[in-house]
Amino acid sequence: MIGPSAERTPNQTSYRVTGQGSPVVLIHGVGLNKDMWGGQVVGLAPHFQVVTYDMLGHGESPRPSGDCGLEGYADQLVELLDHLGIEQAGVIGFSMGGLVARAFALRHPDRISSLVVLNSVFNRSPEQSAGVIARTAQAAEHGPDANAEAALKRWFSLEYQGANPAQVSAIRETLANNDHQGYLTTYSLFATQDMYGADELHRIAVPTLIATGELDPGSTPEMARGLAKRIPGAQAVVLEEQRHMMPVESPRLVNQLLLDFLLRADCLQDRAKGIVA
Template sequence: MIRHTAERTPAGTSYLATGEGPPVVLIHGVGLNKEMWGGQIVGLAPHYRVIAYDMLGHGASPRPDPDCGLPGYADQLHELLEHLQVPAAHVIGFSMGGLVARAFALHYPQQLQGLVVLNSVFNRSAEQRAGVIARTSQAAQHGPDANAEAALSRWFSREYQAANPAQIAAIRQTLAGNDPLGYLTTYELFATQDMYRAEDLGSIQVPTLIATGELDPGSTPEMAEQLARRIPGARVTVLPEQRHMMPVESPRMVNQMLLEFLATAHTRPNPIKGIVA
């Protein structure tokens, strides 16, 4: 992975930015941080200005207010773009980052050029909802790494885990090192906000890609299809034989998909100006 020196916004958000061209923002998943995007930074930076940051409660960014909700996470991205003097960007959100990206699209449409939601959740079934609520309770009782082994089994193929033990160990350490309160606040939103303003998703008017892995048990192809049906013109891509952490496990495949989408999306102007929902 290419190492960059992280910087901070006035509000304390830790971020890194590299490359030149149309700006692309990367939002990580719950329990992770901006370092998960190493493969995408390498693949996208020759063509785009890539901005990756630590979500509230993660990495070197501050804790969220306990009652800030998804709008507070959208506000964090707004403040980051204002600090960088970026009028509008393509936003790529992974898992929990996909919920943040959706919230940003609804609250700050004038700052959005394109939207990519990777391996994220929408309209969980009763069984899926019960499972994630149970994991939230375990995290509240035992800390951020309470479900680490089960999570890694969901996230990665057995072959990848066996071939990359050092990387798996590093991710396990990242999970364990999370601030407990920041992690729990974020995980509770991840567990409960899959239908956040679902009735308003039809207002999103930028090029949109919804993608997941064929074998992703928590962010299923069915979820991707349902979400895409709510957003006008959204595309759906299901990558074969991929599990949840496909940006890490298969960066070349994911990068090819992203580059193909961005090549067409960044040429289209943002039709929404000056509207804040």
């Protein structure tokens, strides 16, 4: 499936829309862009209107301001939904995108119909925090490419790297070509905001799925379970033998998880509206 050409909102957010049905928005991770979701667009577009976009400081979207917090990234999504005339959407956030999705759910609860957080962070240990802060300092000094090789080793299995060198190389190039300031602003938030809204998460009142990979060293199963415990009724899923980039490395597996959840969430929403008996 070849997606449509990218378009832009009045505030210059770059986005694509594929498929028809209930809207689902996918938010990529730090250093990546909307193209990371190719496997999910193929899998979800037959059932949903799939919206992918470049978050602030990434791809073809504008830089965030230097003092931009997660609220600014959440408000970017609101502007996109307003531009598309979408009142409510399911929101899927990966890694840093999971933090944005959390902020969006708390800041704009009337605009979200379901929430999925994939391979994201919550309640890092002191050692984990020290490691990501050190990587932020390296990026500040040497640019987005500073941590690329180590990141790819954390993100992908050795087997996938060996079998798909061109795709891994393309992702490395994407990381290296990020705008320095946009990347640093975003990565700094990723490094420090793992507890964003922790005491308010009980207010999230939509169907919620928190998932990660068994072998994800930065977004661990413990983090996923801990985050899910804070959100009423949230489901926590750990996919066996998967690493950080499981949406890219294992799209069929991840798509089945997403479809099962999203179709069920859609049905619950229809019942709440009296559409389904």
